[in-house]
Amino acid sequence: MKIVIDPGHSGPLEPGACAGGVRECDVVLAIAKLLAERLYEENHDVLLTRTGDINTDDLGLRAELANANQADVFISIHANSADRKTAHGTEVYHYPGSVRGQLLAACIQDRLVAELKTADRGVKEANFQVLRETDCPAVLVEVAFISNEADRLLLTSYAGQLGAALAIASAVDAYSRIEYS
Secondary structure, three states, X not given: OEEEEEEOOOOOOOOOOEEOOEEHHHHHHHHHHHHHHHHHXXXXXXXXXXXXXXXXXXXXXXXXXXXXOOOOEEEEEEEEOOOOOOOOOEEEEEOOOOHHXXXXXXXXXXXXXXXXXXXXXXXXXXXXXXXXXXXXXEEEEEEEXXXXXXXXXXXXXXXXXXXXXXXXXXXXXXXXXXXXX
8 A cells, every 4th residue: 555644743843732842743753754664564655744844834735745646545643732731542533524534543543542552532523634635545643642741751752652653554454454355
């Protein structure tokens, strides 16, 4: 399969959520690189929307990359944040009405929660630009809450980042077995 991985946000221009001295753009890039490596090892064709800091947070460019390369799936990786520091857990979004997007989201949600032992916040629908403008099944993964101390420790540890990457890779394989069987 051809898989586009989108490490959310861009770096100094738009770092995403920040808490405890940690920037969302950094932790999601670390997870995305580990995921790309794992998927490549499994003989998937993998593209990342960024491999470091970039000077734009144009979400349209991310969807265009997936569409121009005729991706089979698009995975945008994020870390959630909330004003309430007790908010925690994992959730995955897909575009409303996308049956294949919902299937991919469910596979990822199940595997992430099982691997990371995070609270299951469920699979949800959203009209996010990267989901709406991407032609293939697309998901936006909120791995855990950067604003929650325990979740932030998970997001910043190598074990947590690797666990997230392995869980998402396992979910992609489960999705492909269902979708292409």
